[in-house]
Amino acid sequence: MDNAKIQVRFSDCDMMGHVNNAVYLSYFESARIYYLNQLLGKDWNWKKNGIILLKNTIEYKKPVFLQDKVEVQLRTKHIGNKSFSLSYTLFANKKEKTTGESVLVCFDFDKNQTTEIPVLFQKALEKLK
Numbered sequence: 001m002d003n004a005k006i007q008v009r010f011s012d013c014d015m016m017g018h019v020n021n022a023v024y025l026s027y028f029e030s031a032r033i034y035y036l037n038q039l040l041g042k043d044w045n046w047k048k049n050g051i052i053l054l055k056n057t058i059e060y061k062k063p064v065f066l067q068d069k070v071e072v073q074l075r076t077k078h079i080g081n082k083s084f085s086l087s088y089t090l091f092a093n094k095k096e097k098t099t100g101e102s103v104l105v106c107f108d109f110d111k112n113q114t115t116e117i118p119v120l121f122q123k124a125l126e127k128l129k
Contacts, residue, residue, distance in 0.1 A: 001038060001127075003071035003091070004031035010066060018063035025056055028088045028100055031072035039124035049118050051104045054083065058100040068092035076128040082106050082114050084125055 006027050014020040036044070064070060070092050077085040083105045090098040108115045117125070 001035065003073045004034035006030060006070040006072060006090075008064065008066050008068060008070055013066050016063075018065050021058070021060060024058055024060075024090065024098055024100065027070070027072055027090060028056070028102065031074045031088060032086065032102070035074045035128065036124070039127060040121065047109045049115070049121060050107045050109050052107045053102060054105050055103040056100065058098060060098050062092075062095070062097045064090070064092045064097050069094075074128060076125045077101065079117065079122060079125050081116055084117065086128075 008019060012019045012023045070090065073089045073091070075087045075089075077087045083103060086102045086104065088098075088100040088102070089096055090100075106115045106117050106121070107113070
């Protein structure tokens, strides 16, 4: 599967001319949506079989600038019963710039409670190892 392509917007950049540190979480979220839509399809019922974010970590290695061609590679790091971990590598112009990780929990928004990872979702996560 191809990496998620990210368009750096003018508003993503700060006074120093590089992407602001808080924007990287949006890039990671965009990559998650891209990959999960590819694997689960656009008709996945996110209200019944949703996810909530428990934790994010980011390591900033080198700055990203407005004109850079940005891609995010996503990998499954860990799969538990109700939660899973994803790792991200952000590339700009094919060079690694930032890495990060997220811990996410499966959640049924109709019942307002955590749920076990659905089998189809687990199979999708396995494809990203």
